[in-house]
């Protein structure tokens with residue numbers, strides 16, 4: 309592979325309760341592997357999602373900030389460390405995003421739930437065109453707010469699809485075009501390669517990245533970023549990263565290696 313993967317902006321830690329490793333353990337691994345930057349973006353605490361998914365507890369958020377601050381002070385000579393969260397978009401949370409952006413460097417949009425007629429539904433379970441359209445509308449609205457620098461696994465909503473119908477391709481295109489307009493980087497998420505493939509009509513599909521989606525990204529000339537979405541320090545440099553890089557190279561997708569922060 310030509311370009312080395314040495315900046316990762318999507319990193320979790322033990323505080324979300326389904327990732328392994330402290331902030332310091334990830335930082336040390338990154339330094340050892342010659343990384344120039346590491347951004348932490350653990351799953352944001354979210355009261356009304358707390359019972360549905362493993363994520364950081366509200367009372368652990370100050371610990372997160374404290375550990376980040378300590379790492380920044382201790383390792384600033386060796387690596388750039390950024391503070392972020394991976395968070396869902398909901399209409400009523402604009403104040404929260406603004407407050408978070410006062411203390412963090414950027415936010416990653418990771419839409420793991422949609423609101424369908426007032427009910428929360430996991431994106432891992434969505435399948436109908438109606439549900440897919442809600443996902444599209446939600447993340448487009450989110451990108452328009454400009455709170456988010458990176459759209460994590462944009463293709464996650466295709467998780468239960470086999471061959472993509474024209475209507476679904478059109479939804480993908482809408483998402484990609486808005487990302488391009490709003491300068492939101494579309495994330496090729498290596499964590500998808502660490503997951504079990506999805507079977508539909510006897511054919512195996514990656515849960516994400518979905519090649520069909522990334523072909524459209526190339527066709528529409530939008531920008532991508534590769535993320536480890538590390539849930540273990542070893543994920544910063546594993547085989548999944550290699551696969552994500554290979555996808556971008558095979559499809560000649562323009563990949564930003566460095567996140568520009570204003």
Ligand SMILES: [Zn+2]
Nearest residue numbers: 320326351539
């Ligand atoms: Zn996670």
Ligand SMILES: [Zn+2]
Nearest residue numbers: 318394418537
């Ligand atoms: Zn993540």
